Each structure stands twice: as structure tokens, then as C-alpha cells.
Amino acid sequence: MSFIIYLVGSAFVIGGIAWALIAMKVSTAHVIMTTVILVGLAIVTGVTRTRNRD
Numbered sequence: 001m002s003f004i005i006y007l008v009g010s011a012f013v014i015g016g017i018a019w020a021l022i023a024m025k026v027s028t029a030h031v032i033m034t035t036v037i038l039v040g041l042a043i044v045t046g047v048t049r050t051r052n053r054d
Contacts, residue, residue: 002050003046003047003050006042006045006046006049006050007042007043007046010038010039010042010045010046011042013038014035014038014039014042017034017035017038018031018034018035021034
């Protein structure tokens with residue numbers, strides 16, 4: 001459950017960053033590349049922080 005909460009929080013942050021980039025008139029290709037990279041980082045970070053320790 002905490003992984004989902006982590007991803008929702010990351011989605012808000014990534015959405016804010018994408019919105020700011022669009023507001024600054026950055027090209028769409030750069031916004032998409034940045035968003036894809038940040039989504040990948042959010043998934044990797046979320047998995048490592050929320051996994052159960054053995």
C-alpha cells in the first residue's frame with residue numbers, strides 16, 4: 001500500500017515539473033523525455049524504499 005502512496009506523491013511532483021516546463025515554453029519532446037526519466041526514477045526509488053527487508 002505504501003508503494004501506491006509513494007507513486008501518487010511522485011505523480012504530483014512530476015506533474016508539477018511538467019507543467020512548469022510547459023509554462024516556460026520548453027519543447028514538447030524535452031518535456032516528454034524529462035517525464036519518462038522521472039517516472040523511471042520514481043518507480044525504482046519507490047521499490048527500493050518500500051520493499052520488505054529480510
